[in-house]
Amino acid sequence: MSMTREKVIEIKNLTKMYGKHVGVRDLSLDIYKGGITGFLGPNGAGKTTTIRCCLALLAKTAGEITIFGLDSHRDGVAIRKHTGYLPGDFGLIPSVKVRSYLKYLLSLSECKSTEKMESLAERLELDLGRKTNELSKGNRLKVGIVQSLMTDQDLIILDEPSGLDPLMQQEFYRILREEKRQRKTVFMSSHNLAEVESVCDIVAIIRKGQLVVVEDIHVLQEKTGKVLEVEFRDPFKINEFRFEGVSSIHKDNGRLVLTIHENLDSVIKVVSNHRILNMNLKTYSLEQLFLKYYAEEVDEGGDE
């Protein structure tokens, strides 16, 4: 990473209370230019609250949010000129064609070109000639995605953009990676680990309104390791698999489960000495990390 990393979003000590209920507490987070940052957390953790505070849809209880160096609430209009947003839940103006609806939003953004809108719709196979009130859930999401990207914004904020069929979802990730290559900044919330795995560079994990960790995804992968599960035809000795970089070894119903940080090559070679019945290598155990935080929450909840 170069030293001149430019902060696009700077959240300082953000607190948002809904009456007595805590939405987000004392959250600080920086989002850098040209990256895709995943905002991960269980339902109700405060992801949407943080995002909606950034867009000035919610009033802050305390703290400061700066976007493009501007105050999120005072300079909201100027910020939104360069920001695309896909809400987690949104409605469309009924009984107009999708094309007119999107053109209307373009005109509100004072964007004259419909080129990007047309090309996005084509890639996502969205029929612009359909009426907005005749769309399926997936197609409505496509309208939202096109809407959030069509004015060629510098910052794209996506609140849980999953729900497309797998092929379309892959196309959507390709689009996001292309945006990244053009030095666009993407900030997306998700509780879908596969999504974060496949597109994000940086992961911020939030739990109970507080930020738990912000980490480069590769660092996180190294920290958490890869998980190898093997079922053998014949008996095996656990000691065979003791290598440097293998952090945990255990037997589970005759299955061998290893967590590997380094020396993957050596481990696989030893594994190959046996007759294998079944094998599964998970790229890394972010899920377990996630579950770990979630489990802590459950435990704490039990204490209260």
Place this chain on the structure above:
Amino acid sequence: MMFGRMIYMELRTGWKGLLIFGLLVLIISAGIPMIFPTYRNSLVEQLEGANKVKLELPDEQGGMITLSWEALEGATNYMVLEDNRSSMVTAKLKYTGNETSITFEKDFEEKRYYAVMAVLDETSDPVLIGIATTEKGEDPFQELLKNPVYAGLTGGRNISMIEVKGFIALEYYSWSWMLTGLFIAYLAVSVIASDFENKRMEVMLSAPISRRRYLLEKFTAMSLIALFIVLVEIAGLTWGLASINTLSEFSANTALLSLIGSLPFLMVIAAVGVLTAVFFQKVRTGMGVTFAFVFAQFFLYTFGGFSKSLEWMKTITVFKYWDYFSVIIDDVFKAGDFILLAVLSTVLVIISIKVFEKKDVPT
């Protein structure tokens, strides 16, 4: 700034409903004057009926009253009803028989009314011959207009229902605003509150649009719709008046000046709708409050006319500042009232903006 985009979208998505409502307003505005000739003829007949009944008062208290009436052909019996109200709603039967004249003692001080009716046969309803009153020189129908319900509306002006001005003022102006007012209230609340309820606000406000601009465009759209409705009313009324050849008595200019006064009145209703919509962010609640506001205009204004001690009620209504009687009867357009209402609607919109800027957009 491309101000007007949202106004355009509002009109584009809502033009069908607006067209249907516009047609309804046109039919009512043109249709009511067209009823007038028939109404006048029947009223004249009734007023002439008053002359068929004569009431002779004694010189002093306790003397005898003589009530006589013209015989009606085919009548088998006559009935006389007595009441101290011209509306005869609490009337008691004073006499029944086949005489055409009765005499009775004047043992009361207050004003009384006598309605004489002829019974033709057992099966059909009695026919009114006429009404007489103990008050000298009083026309019982004029008296009816002094009824608080009417007096409250007319501002104590002497209105004749035989003239087209009086008829239109009481049978058209006195209630048509309720129809247009409720329509504007419904529109103003629903266009904004439904953006909240249907989660469109989220997308709208993620565009580079300030909340101020959002509300200003919506309010301007409402004001334009109100103007459209008022113009349809003016056109319809003028058309109706022309079709019964009464434009010499009630000119197109009078229609224009009297109805244009309702524009800022409708704008105030729209602004109340905008305020309740951003405050409650719910269509039903906003609609309830705004409708209550419109109805309150009517009740406060009417009750305010019941007595001097209730006069204050009028001053707190907005309706008071659209004085169409002043234009129709006195030929005076109150520009001050017009400006006052316009300013009030502006103030309400500014308050709405302040409220909206403080509020969270609900999910």
